[in-house]
Amino acid sequence: MKAVIDGRVFEAPGKTTILEAARRLGLDIPTLCDHPRLEPAASCRMCLVEISGRRDPVPACATVLEDGMHVATDTPALRELRRGVLEMILAEHPSACLVCADRNACREPKEGIRKTVEPTGCVLCPKDGRCRLQDTAAAVGLERIVFPEAPRSAEPRRDDPLIDRDGGLCILCGLCVRVCRDLRGASVLTFVGRGGRTTVGTALDLTLLESGCLFCGACVDVCPTGALLERAARHVRPDERKPLLCALCGEGCLLQAEFDRGRLLGTRPAPGPANRGQACVKGRFLVADILGHPSRLTGPLARRDGTLVPVSWPDALTAAAAGLRSSDGPFEAVGSAQDSCEDLWALHELGREGFASGRFSIAEPPSPLEVIRKAAGVEAGEGWPDVPNAGLAAMKTILVFDEDLPVTAPILGLEVHQAVQQGARLIVFGPGESCLDRCAKVRVRAGLESAAEFLLEILAGLARTAAGPGHPGRAELGPAARMKPEESSRAERAVFKEKASRAAVILEKRKPAAFIFGPRFAAGTQGRRNAAALWNLARLTGAVLIPVAWEANARGAQALFGGGGKNGCEGAPLPAAGSLLLAGDGPPPPCREGAFIVVAAAYESGALEAADVVLPRTLFAEQDGTWVNREGRIQRMRAAVPAPGEARPLWRMAVDLARAIGSGGPSASAAGEILAGIEKERPSFAGASRAWPDEKPVFLSATAVSRTGFASVPEAGECSAAEEGSRDPDDVHGLRAGAVLKSLRAVRRR
Numbered sequence: 001m002k003a004v005i006d007g008r009v010f011e012a013p014g015k016t017t018i019l020e021a022a023r024r025l026g027l028d029i030p031t032l033c034d035h036p037r038l039e040p041a042a043s044c045r046m047c048l049v050e051i052s053g054r055r056d057p058v059p060a061c062a063t064v065l066e067d068g069m070h071v072a073t074d075t076p077a078l079r080e081l082r083r084g085v086l087e088m089i090l091a092e093h094p095s096a097c098l099v100c101a102d103r104n105a106c107r108e109p110k111e112g113i114r115k116t117v118e119p120t121g122c123v124l125c126p127k128d129g130r131c132r133l134q135d136t137a138a139a140v141g142l143e144r145i146v147f148p149e150a151p152r153s154a155e156p157r158r159d160d161p162l163i164d165r166d167g168g169l170c171i172l173c174g175l176c177v178r179v180c181r182d183l184r185g186a187s188v189l190t191f192v193g194r195g196g197r198t199t200v201g202t203a204l205d206l207t208l209l210e211s212g213c214l215f216c217g218a219c220v221d222v223c224p225t226g227a228l229l230e231r232a233a234r235h236v237r238p239d240e241r242k243p244l245l246c247a248l249c250g251e252g253c254l255l256q257a258e259f260d261r262g263r264l265l266g267t268r269p270a271p272g273p274a275n276r277g278q279a280c281v282k283g284r285f286l287v288a289d290i291l292g293h294p295s296r297l298t299g300p301l302a303r304r305d306g307t308l309v310p311v312s313w314p315d316a317l318t319a320a321a322a323g324l325r326s327s328d329g330p331f332e333a334v335g336s337a338q339d340s341c342e343d344l345w346a347l348h349e350l351g352r353e354g355f356a357s358g359r360f361s362i363a364e365p366p367s368p369l370e371v372i373r374k375a376a377g378v379e380a381g382e383g384w385p386d387v388p389n390a391g392l393a394a395m396k397t398i399l400v401f402d403e404d405l406p407v408t409a410p411i412l413g414l415e416v417h418q419a420v421q422q423g424a425r426l427i428v429f430g431p432g433e434s435c436l437d438r439c440a441k442v443r444v445r446a447g448l449e450s451a452a453e454f455l456l457e458i459l460a461g462l463a464r465t466a467a468g469p470g471h472p473g474r475a476e477l478g479p480a481a482r483m484k485p486e487e488s489s490r491a492e493r494a495v496f497k498e499k500a501s502r503a504a505v506i507l508e509k510r511k512p513a514a515f516i517f518g519p520r521f522a523a524g525t526q527g528r529r530n531a532a533a534l535w536n537l538a539r540l541t542g543a544v545l546i547p548v549a550w551e552a553n554a555r556g557a558q559a560l561f562g563g564g565g566k567n568g569c570e571g572a573p574l575p576a577a578g579s580l581l582l583a584g585d586g587p588p589p590p591c592r593e594g595a596f597i598v599v600a601a602a603y604e605s606g607a608l609e610a611a612d613v614v615l616p617r618t619l620f621a622e623q624d625g626t627w628v629n630r631e632g633r634i635q636r637m638r639a640a641v642p643a644p645g646e647a648r649p650l651w652r653m654a655v656d657l658a659r660a661i662g663s664g665g666p667s668a669s670a671a672g673e674i675l676a677g678i679e680k681e682r683p684s685f686a687g688a689s690r691a692w693p694d695e696k697p698v699f700l701s702a703t704a705v706s707r708t709g710f711a712s713v714p715e716a717g718e719c720s721a722a723e724e725g726s727r728d729p730d731d732v733h734g735l736r737a738g739a740v741l742k743s744l745r746a747v748r749r750r
Helices: 018-024 076-090 107-113 132-140 175-183 218-222 281-291 313-326 341-353 368-376 389-394 410-421 448-465 490-509 527-541 554-561 606-610 650-661 671-681 742-747
Strands: 002-005 008-011 048-051 070-072 163-165 190-192 199-201 228-230 240-245 254-260 263-269 301-304 307-310 331-335 358-362 397-401 425-429 442-444 513-517 544-547 579-582 596-601 613-616 625-628 633-637
Touching: 002 018, 048 076, 076 132, 175 190, 175 218, 175 410, 218 228, 240 633, 254 281, 263 281, 281 742, 301 313, 313 579, 313 596, 313 613, 313 650, 331 341, 341 358, 341 554, 341 579, 341 625, 341 650, 341 671, 358 554, 368 527, 368 544, 389 410, 397 410, 397 490, 410 425, 425 490, 442 490, 448 490, 448 527, 490 527, 513 527, 527 544, 554 625, 596 606, 596 650, 625 671
Parallel strands: 002 070, 331 358, 331 579, 397 425, 397 513, 425 442, 513 544, 579 596, 596 613
Antiparallel strands: 002 008, 048 070, 163 228, 190 199, 240 254, 254 263, 301 307, 301 613, 625 633
């Protein structure tokens, strides 16, 4: 396809809108309602262009370029037309400053009263200087407004956490409504009223919180005016911006940190490869609150006469080295799957080489994929095929097991919604309410202790419909499902079987399929049974397995130490006489009461009660490091935020401790040196040193799983709720963010 735009030739295969083509040629067409991830709405009419042979101008955002088409984007008639459209929009919007010749003269004295309740002009608006409407007015050369002013009479709403709404500044572009409905799948915002009384609001005029808003901030980010604003950064303008990799969950979103005179104001999503311009409530609004929480540790502590007192770093390292050397028992370094690859590798080297009887472990339970690997008998050296977020669009069936995706994997949840919009069938299994319920084709309300029974019923249905030569028999797929009479009535069991039969029909007819599950699915005494049944269903249907990683670097920890063993992710607890370097999130086990304990922590927590030495550590935004997200995507990032007080990266602590102890261990002087060592010893990390978010993507390299047999499904056993549980996904290195941050507590309805 070849066309001419403003005298310049454009060639491209496939369908391309005029607006997209013009932008690729470097041509600027003004628009107020366009978004790269939304279907065109053509509601603002600012992007009108002329096409040779057509009588009337057409919207560039909604018109597909055709072969041989000649387009003009900037003519006197178009400029006059755009000015007229903008004048009508501004007739209902405070616009005095846009056409005032002396607006710059009064800007400075009015800076001090910017916090006015109802802005009457640009210099009083908190969005001044960052307003897309301002930029558009300047682009079209607006000098006057001929229509009489009819401002919208809407009271500003500040009854929600994190977000303020001012309907008086709304221009009804519809971007917030569309991004909430079509991209995020929440449908909280909508158009209310008709004709000249149309506004953007919620059903029954409820608050955003009452309407089920998840506060992802997507509406705030697309709003071209000040109608939707982040409350914390409402009246402050950033003077510096830096890229930042979010490590508050396993999605690996790229953010843009905003600063005012060196102070972190907040973050907003960047068009990173994993999140593509989207974020969640924590990444969008709460990074500054988490990093700057009052409970942050800023200096080393050592126990003197039974009390932890502040000491210098040299004294803390001396005390820690002396205690670790004098301990008679073995040594263990405990890391967290939230830590960077460099942090974990340095702790691993300290435990492996610094002590004759040392070892390294991960505080979190084993990966659910590791449980499935063992249940299926797959060799530890074999890899697992990853499904990037964009790959979900090709799925025809998606089965989700008891995962609140907006909380545990928000970007994955967004992609699931997009796949359903494109025709995928969704099956949701779990006991609680889910935002995915409204678009689920089959909804099974049951606990994970019944997951294996549901899967076995599906397997039985598939075995009946596909029986034949070479097809596995019923006994090979697993034992018959057994639901205990005391757990459910006869009617409930009948409904359970009927839904399993419907799910079997969907899986038989609509392929490929994806199975999404999290840590709870493979936990407890029922975990191996669930895992084996899921493996058999995946092998029978050709479905891909997508584990939800709650921790930022769960995939990285699995790739580094997934084999288990002395220096792996598992191991028996140390005897009381041993020594411990605890960098995980939880307190030391009770059996370690007599051990010498060094705690590397970011926040004050219960772990400090048993500590002999406390070393303050940095968090993800305050250090260079590498993380592997849920997709298997390797991402490196430089420090964006200054470390608080004397806090140091965890890998640096391991190096300093090895030097103070005087034995083997890590000796790197920079995080990049540790990463180079990882690349040498772990082939799956090949190319990790080039894994910057703004460069060519680098994924964990792995061989395909070669096992084609079926796992032996064990008989049903007892499973307690305590065994099913796992850590709160809102916990950040010991900080219970869902409990201590008021806004997050409100959003989570706790």
